[in-house]
Amino acid sequence: MIIREATKADLTTLLKFEQGIVDAERPFDSTLIEGEIHYYNLDYLIDSPDATLQVAEENNEVVASGYALIKESGKPYYNFKKYAYLGFMFVKPEHRGKGVNQLILDQLLGWTKEKGISEVRLDVYDQNEPAVRAYEKAGFEPLLLTMRLKV
Template sequence: MGIIIRVARPEDLDVLLEFEQGVVSAERPFNPTLIDGKIQYYDLNYLMSTEQAVVAVAEEEGIAIASGYALIKKAEKPYFNFDTYAYLGFMYVKPEYRGRGVNKLILDFLMDWSKEKGISEIRLDVYDKNESAIAAYEKAGFEPLLLTMRLRS
């Protein structure tokens, strides 16, 4: 049967909430500013209900194995050469399915959705020390743009 990518449904919410905590766990080693315990990054109900976003789910044999979303946003600065862009996030693949190209399938689905909406600028954030994620995004055609620096005094 293989892996299929589809739009998330309300009945996916429980597994998506589990995936969200998987994202948090994966990011903790890269971000010392995260609080302990459960963190809610995403308003999944909103993302699944607005025309400005799509939440994608990868499934194999009826089991959800990965997720991601695209959200259309207005350009933050008036001097950008685009008015809107698609922001990608919630990129998660269950550990036992990593290395099989599932993230690329999700990315392709989200990029296709963005293009269908007339969006040509697509952005995402990745931690600068997350070398495997950076390599995967570069392989999909993304390139680094900005590095945020911080100082804790």
Template sequence: MILREATREDLDILLAFEQCVVEAERPYNVTLRKEKIHYYDLESLMNSRDATLIVAEKDHEVIASGYALIKQPEKDYSTFKDYAYLGFMFVKPEHRGKGVNQLIVDELIRWSRNKGISEIRLDVYDQNESAVKAYEKAGFEPLFLTMRLK
């Protein structure tokens, strides 16, 4: 298996991955519109100097994805100037449980550290227990819980 930066040639499979992510998250978020939606601007992530979009490839097949994007805090009271936001973590079902997501997270953290970023964040639905456990295993810890009133 190899990890590499995504290219335009990967766009079709990445768009399919994105819809898989949306469908996987629908049970955790009843406010998502029913029609096809897009979470990510994949081409922008591919072209940005402040982002990396990587894929895992096995036997010439793209099997997983993830990105890191350097962002600035919304408020000016943080102890850090920039942070890396991780997203678009997806592994094809038949390749799950084999450490692929961990490899991607490790690579995104390495990329972030090489950019001088020490604060790294991501969002995960708290009810998505398998994802929460995977991120905790990678060293992440809960920070904030968004609550809503119906």
């Protein structure tokens, strides 16, 4: 298994991964519109010096992805000015349970440390128990639960 920076040549596969994420999240979010949804600006994530988009490749096939993006905290009361936001965490179903997500996370966290960032955040649907467990296993802890009400 090779973990490497994504390139523009990976975009077709990455766009399929994006729809895989949307499909996985639909059961947890009734507010998502029908049809194709694009969460990510993949070109930006590939090109930006403030981001890294990593992929896992096995036998010349991209099987997983994830990014880290440096963001301003925007909150003067936080004890950090910048943090790394993680997203686009996807592993092809046939490669799940093999530690591939952890390999991507390790690469993203290493990049984050190299950039001098010590705070890392991500969003996950609280009902997505397998994802929550995977992030907790990697050392993440819950911080805030967003509540909603449709009136």
